[in-house]
Amino acid sequence: MSKFRKKDKGELPAISTASLPDIVFMLLFFFMVATVMRDSSLMIENRLPSADQVEKLKKDRTVFIYGGKPSSQYKQFGEEPRIQFNDAFIGVEDVRPSVIQAISELNEDLQSKVVIGLKVDKETNAGLVSDIKQELRKANALKVMYIANTKTEN
Amino acid sequence: MAKRAAPEVNAGSMADIAFLLLIFFLVTTTIEKDKGLLRSLPPIDDTEVEPPIIKQKNLFTVLINRNNQLLVEDEQMELEDLRQAAIDFLDNGGGTNAAGESCDYCKGKRLEDSSDHPDKAIISMKHDRETSYEQYMDVQNELVAAYNILREREATRLYKKYYPDADKVFTAMLEEKEKNQFNKDEKLNERIETIKKLFPMKLSEAEPDKN
Numbered sequence: 001m002s003k004f005r006k007k008d009k010g011e012l013p014a015i016s017t018a019s020l021p022d023i024v025f026m027l028l029f030f031f032m033v034a035t036v037m038r039d040s041s042l043m044i045e046n047r048l049p050s051a052d053q054v055e056k057l058k059k060d061r062t063v064f065i066y067g068g069k070p071s072s073q074y075k076q077f078g079e080e081p082r083i084q085f086n087d088a089f090i091g092v093e094d095v096r097p098s099v100i101q102a103i104s105e106l107n108e109d110l111q112s113k114v115v116i117g118l119k120v121d122k123e124t125n126a127g128l129v130s131d132i133k134q135e136l137r138k139a140n141a142l143k144v145m146y147i148a149n150t151k152t153e154n
Numbered sequence: 155m156a157k158r159a160a161p162e163v164n165a166g167s168m169a170d171i172a173f174l175l176l177i178f179f180l181v182t183t184t185i186e187k188d189k190g191l192l193r194s195l196p197p198i199d200d201t202e203v204e205p206p207i208i209k210q211k212n213l214f215t216v217l218i219n220r221n222n223q224l225l226v227e228d229e230q231m232e233l234e235d236l237r238q239a240a241i242d243f244l245d246n247g248g249g250t251n252a253a254g255e256s257c258d259y260c261k262g263k264r265l266e267d268s269s270d271h272p273d274k275a276i277i278s279m280k281h282d283r284e285t286s287y288e289q290y291m292d293v294q295n296e297l298v299a300a301y302n303i304l305r306e307r308e309a310t311r312l313y314k315k316y317y318p319d320a321d322k323v324f325t326a327m328l329e330e331k332e333k334n335q336f337n338k339d340e341k342l343n344e345r346i347e348t349i350k351k352l353f354p355m356k357l358s359e360a361e362p363d364k365n
Contacts, residue, residue: 017169020169021165021168021169021172024169024172024173024176025172027176028172028175028176028179031176031179031180031183032179034183035179035182035183049287049288049291049292050291051190051191051291051292051294051295052295052299053191053295053298053299053302054189054190054191055189055190055191055192056187056188056189056332057187057188057189057190059188062188115192117188117190118190120287121287122286122287122288122291123286123287123288124286124287125283125284125285125286125287126218126281126282126283126284126285126286126287126289126290126362127282127283127284127285127362128287129287129290130281130283130359130361130362133195134361136195137195137196137197137198138198140197140198142194142195142196142197143192143193143194143195144192144193144194144195145188145190145191145192145193146190146191146193146291146294147188147189147190148189148190148191148291148295149189150189
């Protein structure tokens with residue numbers, strides 16, 4: 001009858017930590033996959049304005065255009081606000097071809113729903129923004145989102 | 155020499171190493187959520203049709219000068235007062251819309267010299283080239299807020315019964331639409347459209363003068 005010997009009461013067996021690495025690795029892989037390294041480095045100062053009536057942006061159908069003063073590493077481009085698209089400074093007249101090209105690279109069923117995300121520094125003149133908007137109208141990309149930080153409503 | 159079995163590698167520190175990596179990625183991850191004001195630009199219109207004449211009282215003009223000062227309806231105004239002024243203008247309901255209906259949901263003062271109907275009320279903003287983008291965004295934000303507040307009010311009036319717990323009914327409706335974007339809820343879409351139609355967003359922007 002030794003098989004059915006009663007266990008010692010009270011002593012809990014230690015919890016096995018053998019699966020701990022697995023759990024941690026699972027989390028690790030999640031964060032590795034979820035991390036997006038910024039694909040285009042900003043060559044401009046980019047402090048966004050804030051607004052409280054904001055809507056969420058759908059990333060998959062967005063083309064970003066940046067605007068602002070060249071940052072300190074790019075002083076050779078002067079002090080005037082510039083437009084950055086992907087990794088390069090472009091002039092106002094290049095906005096239309098760049099945007100049209102970026103749209104054509106998108107998934108086909110999203111092309112008609114494309115949103116242009118404008119990330120413009122708050123110190124910029126609004127004139128630059130209206131120049132960009134004129135070009136976007138010519139490119140027939142009419143949905144624009146002014147990206148902003150969320151201001152807490154008061 | 156006697157043949158020895160290779161000693162097993164102690165895997166006890168594996169968890170520590172993994173934790174270290176995990177913490178590194180946790181710290182560096184910024185799950186970016188971009189938010190902003192969504193606006194539609196008017197398409198370029200080449201046709202030379204005479205633009206319809208809009209009565210002055212149906213037009214709410216907002217000008218921003220190069221010193222970021224606001225001129226609203228020919229009077230200087232502070233940014234804090236803009237939202238209420240826009241609401242008063244949109245909600246005035248002094249007359250009838252194109253179909254001859256008067257605005258029975260407006261709660262404004264029904265002044266003779268302000269907008270006839272939310273259908274007709276147009277907010278027109280114009281800025282100088284030297285206006286700062288921050289001020290421009292603040293003004294846009296206030297005007298969009300005016301529309302949102304009015305839409306929120308109408309949504310509460312019409313559909314509060316479906317969303318008894320919601321603080322902001324219109325926001326709740328939009329969120330629900332967002333959640334169910336793959337199985338479209340016709341009724342919900344219809345309701346959202348109804349609200350949008352009560353206060354259609356007619357926010358026009360004039361090009362700044364070239365100087």
